[in-house]
Amino acid sequence: MSRATSASGGKPPLYKIVMLGDSGVGKTSLVARLTNPDRPLNHDISATMGIEFDTQMLDTPQGKVKAQIWDTAGQERFARVLLPTYFRKAKGVILVFDITNVKSFESLSERWMAQLNDHASADDLAKLLVGNKSDLESSREVNKEKVEQFCQEYGMEFLETSAKSGENVLQAFEKLIAIVHDRALAASKNKQGIKGMNGGNSGGGASQSSNTVKLDENGAAAAAGEGTSADACGC
């Protein structure tokens, strides 16, 4: 039944999203900038070994949601073993490359998209492409036309970010989570429609509302007596 709560109240839904991309592109730095916006970029940060995750409340046009952000290791030796865990029940993926490192961009089609398709039902995942280190424009190696082609080919949107200056960091996470949340609300609405067609309790009047699911003016599901958010996440 509905796992997505309304903009009008209730526990915010929780969605698992995964950061993917080569080692050194700035995945950990982006998460750190999101969760601690005032802390300066750490240039001596160690490579992620395995998985780390953080939870962050984010705004969407349909209300607040919680993102559980899985920061993964770009290094092949960790990623190969852990990929199934990364993708289990994930709802969204941020694919990150470094605009100053063309190899990290080529890796997206050569490595990461293939792995996404192998380990997850890629169509079920919301995806966002992020070109990080936009503060290093003078060292840019990845031209924007190639990025546009990639986005068209794989059907995803794109933002350039800087974990150093903070540019577009919050916007990137909010953009992805809004797509994830919209999909969850749409799926929840579809299920209610099917239930209604099957003779569910939809037209029973005010006195019979306790087990029904109401929609608010945004079409968000206000679940009465239903479980809410944590099941949306794979954790």
Ligand SMILES: Nc1nc2c(ncn2[C@@H]2O[C@H](COP(=O)(O)OP(=O)(O)OP(=O)(O)O)[C@@H](O)[C@H]2O)c(=O)[nH]1
């Ligand atoms: N100038 C600049 N440097 C950045 C930016 N983001 C990250 N860095 C630096 O890039 C290096 C690698 O950053 P990480 O965040 O560790 O990269 P990662 O993608 O998490 O790497 P793995 O954990 O090995 O997969 C660090 O020295 C960061 O300080 C940015 O936006 N601008």
Ligand SMILES: [Mg+2]
């Ligand atoms: Mg890292």
